[in-house]
Amino acid sequence: MIKGSADVTVAGSGLLGLATAFELAQRGMAVAVVGPRTGPHGGQASRAAGAMLTVFSEVESTHPPDRVRVEVGERLAARAGYEQWLAAITAASGRSLALVPGVWVVANAVGADDAAELAAIRAAAIEHGDPAETADPGEVIGLAPQHRAHQALWLPTEASVDATALTAALAAAVYGHPRCTWTDALVTGVRESGEQLVVAADDGTAITCAHVVLAAGAAIPVVLGDGELAEQVGAPPLWSGRGTSLLVRAPFTVPVAIRTPNRGFACGSHLVPRPDGRLYLGGTNRLSTQPDYGRSAGLDEIATLVHDGGAELNTRLREAELLDVRVGHRPVTTDHLPLLGRTGHPMVHLATGTYRCGVLLAPRAAQIVADGITTPGRHDRHPYSPRRPMPAPALAELLAGSTHGLVEMLCQPGGQLPAGGAERLEAFLNAALAELATGRTGPAAAVQRMWRRAPMAETVPLLLDAAARVS
Amino acid sequence: MNPAAMTSTRQAGTSPTAIDRARLLIAELLDHGAGRDPAMIGADDTLSGLGLDSLDRVALAVAIERATGADLADTAVLRIQTVTDLAGHLAGGKA
Numbered sequence: 001m002i003k004g005s006a007d008v009t010v011a012g013s014g015l016l017g018l019a020t021a022f023e024l025a026q027r028g029m030a031v032a033v034v035g036p037r038t039g040p041h042g043g044q045a046s047r048a049a050g051a052m053l054t055v056f057s058e059v060e061s062t063h064p065p066d067r068v069r070v071e072v073g074e075r076l077a078a079r080a081g082y083e084q085w086l087a088a089i090t091a092a093s094g095r096s097l098a099l100v101p102g103v104w105v106v107a108n109a110v111g112a113d114d115a116a117e118l119a120a121i122r123a124a125a126i127e128h129g130d131p132a133e134t135a136d137p138g139e140v141i142g143l144a145p146q147h148r149a150h151q152a153l154w155l156p157t158e159a160s161v162d163a164t165a166l167t168a169a170l171a172a173a174v175y176g177h178p179r180c181t182w183t184d185a186l187v188t189g190v191r192e193s194g195e196q197l198v199v200a201a202d203d204g205t206a207i208t209c210a211h212v213v214l215a216a217g218a219a220i221p222v223v224l225g226d227g228e229l230a231e232q233v234g235a236p237p238l239w240s241g242r243g244t245s246l247l248v249r250a251p252f253t254v255p256v257a258i259r260t261p262n263r264g265f266a267c268g269s270h271l272v273p274r275p276d277g278r279l280y281l282g283g284t285n286r287l288s289t290q291p292d293y294g295r296s297a298g299l300d301e302i303a304t305l306v307h308d309g310g311a312e313l314n315t316r317l318r319e320a321e322l323l324d325v326r327v328g329h330r331p332v333t334t335d336h337l338p339l340l341g342r343t344g345h346p347m348v349h350l351a352t353g354t355y356r357c358g359v360l361l362a363p364r365a366a367q368i369v370a371d372g373i374t375t376p377g378r379h380d381r382h383p384y385s386p387r388r389p390m391p392a393p394a395l396a397e398l399l400a401g402s403t404h405g406l407v408e409m410l411c412q413p414g415g416q417l418p419a420g421g422a423e424r425l426e427a428f429l430n431a432a433l434a435e436l437a438t439g440r441t442g443p444a445a446a447v448q449r450m451w452r453r454a455p456m457a458e459t460v461p462l463l464l465d466a467a468a469r470v471s
Numbered sequence: 472m473n474p475a476a477m478t479s480t481r482q483a484g485t486s487p488t489a490i491d492r493a494r495l496l497i498a499e500l501l502d503h504g505a506g507r508d509p510a511m512i513g514a515d516d517t518l519s520g521l522g523l524d525s526l527d528r529v530a531l532a533v534a535i536e537r538a539t540g541a542d543l544a545d546t547a548v549l550r551i552q553t554v555t556d557l558a559g560h561l562a563g564g565k566a
Contacts, residue, residue: 226546290525445533450526453545462526469500469530 004181004207006032008373009199010215011187011223013037015046015163015358016351017215018170019366022089024213025179027374032207033174034199035216037184043293045217048245048328050272050282051163051359052257055079056132056155057105058356060262061113061120062401070383071337072124075357078364079157085363089166092173097166100273103158104140104258106149110312111268111408112422117261118153130157142254142271146311160257160272163359183207187216187223190348197347211373215351217331218291234344236390239454240291240329241355244301245282247274247324252316254279260312264408265458267356269308278323281309285356287458288329289450297325307413330355334392334456340365340384341372349373350386392455395437395448402460403429409461433460436467443467489562490514493554496534496561500527514555521554535560 006029010021013035021031041047055075059068086097105121107114118134125132133156137149174180185203190212192198199207214220218240224230243266253273260268266285274280284301302325310317332355333339339353351369354361371378379385403426411417417425436447446466450459494509501522512521518528532548538561551557 288525290528292524442533442537445536446529449532449545450529453529465526466529469526470533 002183002203002205004032004183004205006030006181006207006209008032008211008213009034009197009207009209010213010351011035011190011199012215012217012219012351013041013171013182014044014215014217015049015167015170015362016354016365017213018167018174019085019362020213020215020351020369021174021180022092022170022177023363023366023370024373025174025177026088027370029179029373031174031177031180032199032209033180033182034185034187034201034205034207035183036186037171037175037182043291043327043329045240045243045328045330045358046167047164048243048283048326049163049359050245050257050267050270050280051161051166052103052259052270052272053079053082053099053159053161053360054103054357055158055360056121056125056128056130057103057153057158057259058262058267059121059124061116063120067337068120068124069127071357072128074364074384075360076128076130076157078361079159081363082159082360086161086166089169089173092177093169095165095169095172097161097169098275099159099161100256101159102154102156102256103160104143104256105153105155106137106140106143106145106258106260106312107151107153108145108147108149108260108312110147110308111261111263114261115151118151121155121261122153125155125157131155140258141256142252142314143258144252144314144316146315149312158257161359162274165275166359189223189225190214190229192229211347211349213349213351213369213373217352218288218329219293220331220350220352229345229348232345233348235350235386236333236339237454238339238353239332239456239458240288241285241332241458242288242291243283243285243328243330244297244305245280245284245326245328246302246305246322247326248279248281248317248320248322249277250279250314250317250320252314253277254314258313264405264412265461266409269305269312271309271313279320281305281317285330285458287332287454287456287462289454289462291329293329295327297327304413311414330358332456332458333390334454335390336456337388338365338384339386340368341379341382341386342376343386346376353384395451395455396434398455398457399433399437399460400430402457403433405457406460406464433463436463442470446470486558486562489558490554492538492561493558496531496557497521497523497554500530512554514553514558516554517552518554518557531557539563
């Protein structure tokens with residue numbers, strides 16, 4: 001066994017874990033990182049991310065105002081310090097990192113509610129005193145879709161960054177830091193040993209420390225197990241939104257990120273500029289209750305990306321050269337808000353649950369988590385505290401609002417129902433799902449079990465499959 | 472049924488009938504009824520090794536609840552690793 005010790009052990013080497021390790025080291029603490037440093041980093045959300053710093057454009061017209069206010073406030077706080085954070089990483093790693101300012105959000109007829117979504121995004125920006133300029137889609141460089149856009153919204157506060165370069169630079173900064181050590185292995189468990197905690201890794205390493213930060217995404221419940229420690233930690237359930245993205249070289253340029261609003265339980269289509277004229281095309285989002293980090297991209301996911309990107313952003317994507325395919329698992333909670341800071345156990349902290357906003361939130365999350373260790377109590381009432389109550393919505397209530405997205409998703413990629421067809425199918429699905437939510441048949445039992453496991457809107461597409469597999 | 476599977480069935484103390492029911496259930500799930508030979512599924516095979524995903528586990532949980540008439544907790548479902556474990560649950564025992 002290889003033994004080590006540290007003030008804090010950070011379990012997980014994605015952007016959130018590394019940002020927390022970097023922050024703690026800068027505050028003078030001795031930090032041990034346990035997580036993959038070399039290798040393919042399969043399934044890590046950070047390296048598959050589009051990395052648009054989406055302060056406003058993930059707002060949806062159906063989100064409750066309270067949630068929008070909290071989320072936008074935290075994202076703005078993260079955005080305000082972002083350039084400074086990148087500069088600190090550059091100074092520590094010697095690697096330059098460029099931010100591309102601005103994001104275009106375009107509305108088209110594919111998303112029947114796109115005008116409402118753009119209005120909600122614009123209202124959120126204006127409420128926070130930020131610019132959001134409505135423009136003619138003809139002004140958007142690189143936008144040449146099959147389905148004409150009817151409106152474009154320019155958000156100058158938002159930006160994009162090369163997630164792969166950022167993660168690599170932050171990894172170099174942490175690896176080279178005199179107060180950091182890095183065990184290139186997977187964390188397997190945490191246990192108490194007297195007044196200390198011991199973190200075990202699959203290479204036999206055991207690190208003794210005063211605090212543990214769990215930043216291993218949807219693997220955290222597995223790391224904690226189901227013993228006494230897990231009970232005291234009381235971590236809320238954590239799932240993953242599996243996302244596939246492509247890196248391409250296309251015969252056109254996109255100087256700043258272009259995206260559609262969120263739809264069909266996913267973040268719409270987006271093209272994000274990367275260095276050397278490459279383009280990032282994203283992104284799918286499928287809920288996974290038992291993530292398989294080794295599973296590669298499915299043809300269905302790739303077909304959806306290529307089709308929707310071509311139809312809604314630029315038809316010439318079909319001529320693009322495919323450079324890379326990535327799969328990442330975005331950690332997500334039942335209430336869709338992150339889990340940051342101290343848990344029910346005073347020495348165990350969480351840095352996860354950032355879902356589709358992890359790249360933007362990383363520096364802010366790192367501060368909140370580090371504060372929980374260096375100035376305990378400061379964020380006890382923070383809306384992202386892992387100790388907040390997280391009531392599950394009622395199945396019937398959520399099903400009623402989800403059939404529209406379900407039909408959208410079923411039609412992907414490129415399918416179209418005749419006029420009025422979607423409305424009729426939605427009405428029928430509403431009735432059928434209501435029966436399944438309360439019924440006593442095998443398929444109903446499967447749907448209700450799935451729902452108890454992950455009570456959130458993103459589960460609805462899985463309910464279809466769950467019902468179908470029970471004969 | 473291969474000889475190795477038979478041996479391990481006896482070792483695990485699970486009735487061959489329950490193992491056969493478990494095999495049939497898995498075969499149906501794997502091919503969506505397209506006819507995989509249940510006899511090719513070994514008693515020691517793991518569910519994940521056979522390619523069953525989390526949704527298949529939901530279907531298995533429902534099948535177990537129907538076979539036993541008792542509620543089955545999610546944590547118990549997650550602990551089912553092998554075909555023999557599944558057979559134990561179908562037979563009404565605690566695997």
